[in-house]
Structures are given as structure tokens and as C-alpha cells.
Amino acid sequence: MADQWQREYDFAEKVARKAGEEIRKAGESEIRVMTKSCTVDLVTKTDERVEKIIIGSLKQEFGEGTHCFIGEESVAKGEACILTDKPTWIIDPVDGTTNFVHGFPFVAVSIAFAVNKELEFGIVYSCLEDKMYKARKGQGAFCNDELIQVSDVKEIKKSIIISEHGVDRSPEKVNKIFSTMQKILCIPVHGLRGSGTAATNMCLVASGAVEAFFEIGIHCWDIAAGAVIVQEAGGLLLDVDGGPFDLMSRRMLSANNDVIAHRIIKEIEVFPVERDDAPTHRIY
Ligand SMILES: O=P(O)(O)OC(CO)CO
Numbered sequence: 035m036a037d038q039w040q041r042e043y044d045f046a047e048k049v050a051r052k053a054g055e056e057i058r059k060a061g062e063s064e065i066r067v068m069t070k071s072c073t074v075d076l077v078t079k080t081d082e083r084v085e086k087i088i089i090g091s092l093k094q095e096f097g098e099g100t101h102c103f104i105g106e107e108s109v110a111k112g113e114a115c116i117l118t119d120k121p122t123w124i125i126d127p128v129d130g131t132t133n134f135v136h137g138f139p140f141v142a143v144s145i146a147f148a149v150n151k152e153l154e155f156g157i158v159y160s161c162l163e164d165k166m167y168k169a170r171k172g173q174g175a176f177c178n179d180e181l182i183q184v185s186d187v188k189e190i191k192k193s194i195i196i197s198e199h200g201v202d203r204s205p206e207k208v209n210k211i212f213s214t215m216q217k218i219l220c221i222p223v224h225g226l227r228g229s230g231t232a233a234t235n236m237c238l239v240a241s242g243a244v245e246a247f248f249e250i251g252i253h254c255w256d257i258a259a260g261a262v263i264v265q266e267a268g269g270l271l272l273d274v275d276g277g278p279f280d281l282m283s284r285r286m287l288s289a290n291n292d293v294i295a296h297r298i299i300k301e302i303e304v305f306p307v308e309r310d311d312a313p314t315h316r317i318y
């Protein structure tokens with residue numbers, strides 16, 4: 035069926051835009067900050083309110099009970115984080131909450147839709163820059179309706195790479211993350227960057243501004259929409275050890291091509307993280 039999920043895709047873009055407007059407005063008044071798993075894992079009333087707006091709008095449009103939802107703040111409150119074959123929305127209402135709290139200007143709304151455990155489309159609205167990234171399986175990737183493509187750089191020494199450090203500050207993990215970054219920096223690459231939002235980082239890969247982004251410890255809602263956008267822009271997704279990408283594994287490498295991807299994988303010091311769909315899951 036040619037138009038299957040088109041209505042969902044179009045509506046998701048509208049909802050993401052509305053959510054972005056809410057975030058922009060909320061950023062103008064005082065932001066109430068709370069913490070989740072630890073003192074650096076921040077959440078605000080805006081995260082919770084915007085997730086409710088997104089899920090409420092989707093339920094109103096498509097009917098109660100027809101779709102499943104995995105939302106960052108709903109999972110934080112104890113809802114299941116299991117991807118089934120049913121049509122499922124995967125939502126990060128405010129990706130880059132720490133940026134939002136500090137006024138650092140990269141904050142994104144991330145909305146993805148999966149059916150039979152396959153991602154059908156992804157929307158990332160980088161709302162402070164007013165950039166609407168979107169991609170539907172097999173139909174290319176766009177930023178503000180302009181087609182985007184990954185960079186064609188194949189030499190690692192001509193690349194910019196993104197990685198982030200996450201919120202788990204146990205010294206062993208931080209050591210591994212910085213040891214990996216040091217090795218990559220000293221290849222040498224042109225630079226290391228990080229926007230503070232995984233969704234935006236993936237869009238930077240998709241639009242060719244950087245060659246790769248990898249992280250261990252991110253969540254499915256941070257990367258589901260970006261995963262479609264990177265692939266539709268001609269890039270690839272892998273596990274950080276070079277194996278197949280697994281949305282629920284909390285390990286992800288996105289790159290413009292396999293030469294850059296495998297050169298980075300050689301340097302990554304992998305450490306264990308609990309899967310998003312683990313029965314004993316705790317948020318980090
Ligand atoms: O700001 P959030 O949604 O907590 O996400 C972080 C990573 O978990 C940035 O991507």
C-alpha cells in the first residue's frame with residue numbers, strides 16, 4: 035500500500051513543530067529542574083508536559099489503543115520499554131534537556147514510528163534553530179524540505195567526529211570514553227564535537243556536517259528518529275563493535291560510510307550497559 039503511514043508521517047511533523055513551539059516558549063520563563071537517576075540526569079516540567087502533549091495529540095488523532103508508545107518520561111515513570119511488532123511511536127520530547135536548562139542552543143524533539151520492529155519514519159525538530167529534519171523509509175532525508183546527504187569524505191584524517199559522555203560519571207566509564215576520544219583525536223581527525231543532543235548529532239551526520247557520531251549509553255528514544263534520517267541520507271548504522279545496529283542495545287555508531295565507521299570502531303573502548311528492554315532496566 036503506497037500511502038501506508040503517510041498520515042502518521044504528516045501528523046508527526048505537525049506534532050513535532052507544536053512541541054518545539056512549547057519548548058521555545060518554556061525556555062523564556064523560569065525552568066524548574068529536577069533529577070532522575072543521578073544529580074546530572076536532569077528533567078524539567080517541560081519534558082513531562084511536552085511528552086503528554088505529543089502522546090495526547092497522537093492518541094486523539096489515531097484513536098486510543100491502536101498504537102503503542104515508548105516515551106522517555108513515561109519510561110522514567112515506570113512504563114515498559116519493549117518494542118513489539120505493533121505500530122509504536124518512540125518519543126523524546128526534549129532531547130538535550132541539559133542544554134535546555136542552560137540555554138545552550140541545541141534542543142530537539144524526536145519522534146519515530148516503527149512497525150514490525152522496523153523504523154518507518156523519523157522526525158527530528160531542532161527547535162531553537164528551527165530546523166525540521168525528517169525521513170521516511172525509502173524516500174530520502176530532508177532538512178526544511180531540502181534533500182540532505184551524508185559527506186563523501188573517506189579519509190579519517192579529514193573528518194569531524196562526534197561523541198558524547200552521557201550522565202554516568204563512574205570513573206571507569208568516563209576513563210574509557212575519554213580514552214576512546216583521545217585515540218580518535220590523535221589519529222588525528224580534524225576535530226571532535228558534540229551538540230549535547232543525540233538526535234541533532236545524528237542529523238549533523240545526515241547533513242554532512244560531520245562524518246560520524248557514536249555513543250554508548252544513549253536510549254532508543256534519543257536515536258530512533260535519527261536512525262531513519264541517517265540511513266535515508268545515505269549513511270549507515272552499526273553497533274559500536276561493528277555488528278548490526280540494535281535500537282534497544284544503547285550502543286550506536288552512525289557514519290557517512292563504512293571506511294570511516296570501521297576506522298572509528300578500531301578505537302572504541304566498549305563497556306557494558308544495560309539494554310533499554312532489560313527487565314531490570316534503570317535509566318542512565
Ligand atoms: O536530553 P536527554 O533526552 O536526556 O538525552 C541525552 C542523552 O540521553 C542527549 O541526547
Ligand SMILES: [Mg+2]
Pocket residue numbers: 106126128129130232255256
Ligand atoms: Mg534524549
